Amino acid sequence: MSLCAQWQTGACAPRLSLSRDAVRLRRELATSFLTHTSVATAWQLGLRADTPGTAFFCGYQAAMRQLDPALAADAWAAFCISEAGLRSLSQMQTRFSAATSCLNGEKSHVMLAENGLDLLYVVAAGDDGLLCVQVAARANGVEALTARKAQPFLPDVPHTPVRFNDVQITSGYRCENAHQRLNKPFRYWEDVHVALAFSGWLLANISAEKDVSELNINDDINGNTSSNTSANANTTAGTQNLIAVAEKLAQCFAAQPQQYSLTALDALEALLACQDAMLPLLTAGARTLWQRDRILLQLATPLRAKIRTSLTG
Numbered sequence: 001m002s003l004c005a006q007w008q009t010g011a012c013a014p015r016l017s018l019s020r021d022a023v024r025l026r027r028e029l030a031t032s033f034l035t036h037t038s039v040a041t042a043w044q045l046g047l048r049a050d051t052p053g054t055a056f057f058c059g060y061q062a063a064m065r066q067l068d069p070a071l072a073a074d075a076w077a078a079f080c081i082s083e084a085g086l087r088s089l090s091q092m093q094t095r096f097s098a099a100t101s102c103l104n105g106e107k108s109h110v111m112l113a114e115n116g117l118d119l120l121y122v123v124a125a126g127d128d129g130l131l132c133v134q135v136a137a138r139a140n141g142v143e144a145l146t147a148r149k150a151q152p153f154l155p156d157v158p159h160t161p162v163r164f165n166d167v168q169i170t171s172g173y174r175c176e177n178a179h180q181r182l183n184k185p186f187r188y189w190e191d192v193h194v195a196l197a198f199s200g201w202l203l204a205n206i207s208a209e210k211d212v213s214e215l216n217i218n219d220d221i222n223g224n225t226s227s228n229t230s231a232n233a234n235t236t237a238g239t240q241n242l243i244a245v246a247e248k249l250a251q252c253f254a255a256q257p258q259q260y261s262l263t264a265l266d267a268l269e270a271l272l273a274c275q276d277a278m279l280p281l282l283t284a285g286a287r288t289l290w291q292r293d294r295i296l297l298q299l300a301t302p303l304r305a306k307i308r309t310s311l312t313g
Contacts, residue, residue, distance in 0.1 A: 020050070059194035064079065095125045130183075
């Protein structure tokens with residue numbers, strides 16, 4: 001099913017909320033992972049998200065299915081690599097001992113560490129470089145700490161430090177050379193899935209006070225004459241453009257899911273530009289939420305610039 005077709009059904013579907021009904025959200029995510037691609041899930045659940053935070057969470061969980069394709073459909077997981085003061089991965093203090101199968105250290109930003117998370121994929125220094133191990137979020141020795149400062153965005157998806165004290169690793173999951181195999185591609189996986197989920201949320205909130213059928217998006221995308229009034233013309237054009245660019249990004253990801261290509265990077269940045277252009281079309285309440293939470297996508301701008309340089313150099 002195309003993203004446009006999903007938009008026409010998803011925008012009218014009941015809303016999903018991480019903070020108000022996590023049980024239902026878990027059920028809907030699991031169902032979607034069993035029947036759709038990760039990209040389609042991010043888009044479809046983003047359309048139904050009540051806040052940008054819920055949309056982000058859905059996109060992030062979709063990205064986690066790229067990190068571990070064997071992850072259970074109903075499991076919620078987080079990739080844990082950041083450490084306070086870490087300037088180089090060679091300085092990583094979290095360590096895994098192959099001799100004892102124990103994990104020790106502290107990660108600075110772990111999503112939902114205190115509530116609802118099932119699994120942590122923790123990058124640690126091992127005997128032969130960085131590796132990633134899988135840890136049950138409620139395993140003995142896993143301790144969620146108090147955040148050192150208030151989170152300026154996505155308040156409904158709190159991130160807190162987590163300490164690992166002689167945590168016995170029992171899972172058979174291991175990923176050696178974790179920087180090359182997981183950390184580097186995860187930037188791409190997260191960017192794509194979260195951008196698509198955010199785009200879905202934007203579309204749903206632009207059209208929240210309109211009948212979806214009035215926008216005639218299929219006619220516009222196919223180049224046919226729309227019957228919209230002039231009052232809806234800007235909304236229709238903006239929606240049409242956002243969906244078309246989102247489709248392009250989804251196609252790029254399907255063609256090359258493991259790492260950024262220049263085409264995929266161009267599509268991602270074009271989608272972010274489309275999101276910016278939609279700001280005036282949001283309802284007042286949605287605009288306030290978006291201006292606060294869109295900062296998340298901007299945090300990786302310097303890294304994407306480096307990726308572009310490497311692709312064009």
